[in-house]
Amino acid sequence: MADFGIGAPDEIARLSLGQDDYPPPPPPAPRLADAQAKGIIAVDITDKFAQAVKTLAPGELVKDGFFTLFESVAALEIMDPKMDSGCVESEADLEELYDVSRPLLPEEVLGIIDQLLCHEMAWHMGYPLSQTLFTSVYVESLLMPTPKNLRQADFIRNEQDRSSQEPMLAILRAYCLGMLKACGYVNERIRSEHFYEEEDFVTNTYNRSLLANIPTESIRETIIGAQKLVSSLSSQLGDDMAKALDRRLQLRYYFLNATECLDHINEPELARKPWKEAVALLPDIKTSHDLGKAVDEAFSAKLQRKLASTMPPRPIVQIGFEDAFGNLSRLFKDGAELVDVLNYTNSQCLQASG
Structure with a gap:
């Protein structure tokens, strides 16, 4: 799905100078x-x-x-x-000094994932990406320079350094890929409808591509690979931690499937399936939240300086996990219920039976 914008905010966002891998420096001024x-x-x-x-x-x-x-x-x-x-x-x-290649503890990965979940739900609530997901140094390293394929969509772009990548980073990467791809679907869907910018929803991606050029199936395979990695490490992680990470990866897998439910418009139950499967995961995600350890230094308002935006720097939006989880629950429950609209084929169906 191609990234395209509607309206002035999107046209302004296209003016970012950060899309080239390494733009050449400007030529020096000629001497008089x-x-x-x-x-x-x-x-x-x-x-x-x-x-x-x-x-x-x-x-x-x-x-x-x-x-x-x-x-x-x-x-x-x-x-x-x-x-x-x-x-x-x-x-x-100007630069954020956080090292995205540093080894992470399992509880840190879980904490970062839940922090990302809070930022994702804040974006769904109407806050801009610049104050939510784009404050993550891991998201920034995935999206810039713009990855042309799945292999380039990594925290570490250097091939030699990537060969020794920590397994916990591979798990976090798979989660981030699924999250960003789903956000891209949501953003494009809303852009195609009528809405009031910055009142209902902020679609501006600040000239960042939400993995539009990477096939969804490739990201699904990456998530499945990460789940297998979690399973192979279960003895080291412990049953509770392994289950917590697996459920969050599975949530990303179901979320991707849910964004494509329109492909099954003639099969309502098939369209409803990923929404219901995601709802079934929610209790385990909520109860395992306390196993995580927040990594606040993995998020920085400094990253706003790299975005194509005329807005002044704004603080990071912080919503609690309970509020974020409540929004996540409503999102999937409403999605499952909304599929019922496919049962109404004409105006007569809307009339209450006598």
Whole structure:
């Protein structure tokens, strides 16, 4: 499914400079002497410009016809820490220092997964990706540079480093792939409908592709592989931890199936099946939440500086697990119930029987 936008927010989001793997640096400015040697007539306009600026009243702007709205807003924000998302006191503060290749404990993986689940539900509730899922350093490393295939969609892009990847990272990667692919389906579905941007739902992906180029079946196979890995490590993980991780991976598998339930529009029970299967997993997910250990440093508001956005930096949206779980439960229960609409084929079906 291709990524495409509707409306100004999506057009603005396309202006991100982060899509190339490593964009070449801009060429240096030519020296005045070299320019004259090549027959270029260079004129120093510094004094004239300074005099012209003095004629402007405070707050008055001069806008060229080719100076777009995006550039106008960005120009007003530049170097204002409250408005410029890329403005930092030092260059060292721009990058997030968290190492996505570091080994993780099983309880840390479980904690990160549940934190991601909270952010995912916050996005479903109407908060933007910039304050929810896109604050995860693991999500950022998966999506940027934009992966062209499943192999590139990894926390570690270096082949040598990837060969020694920790099994816990492989489990977390499979969960993240399933989560992002499902979010991509949801986002595209909502974009095709009529809604009020930033009132009902925020579809802006800030020029990040939610794995649109990676086949769903490949991600399903990755999830199944991760489940087999959990099973092989069950003696080391312990039964409770192994079950907790397996249930969360299974949830991602069912969620992907549920997003494609429209393929079974002529078979209501088949369309309802993944929703009901997901509902059956929920009790185990809720009771095993306490086994996890939150890793707060794996989420950072600094990542907003890398997004194509005219919004000022905003704090990470934090919703509790209980609230997130309640929304998750309603999501799947409503999805299973909504399939009943397929039983109504005409207006007569809507009339109450006598």
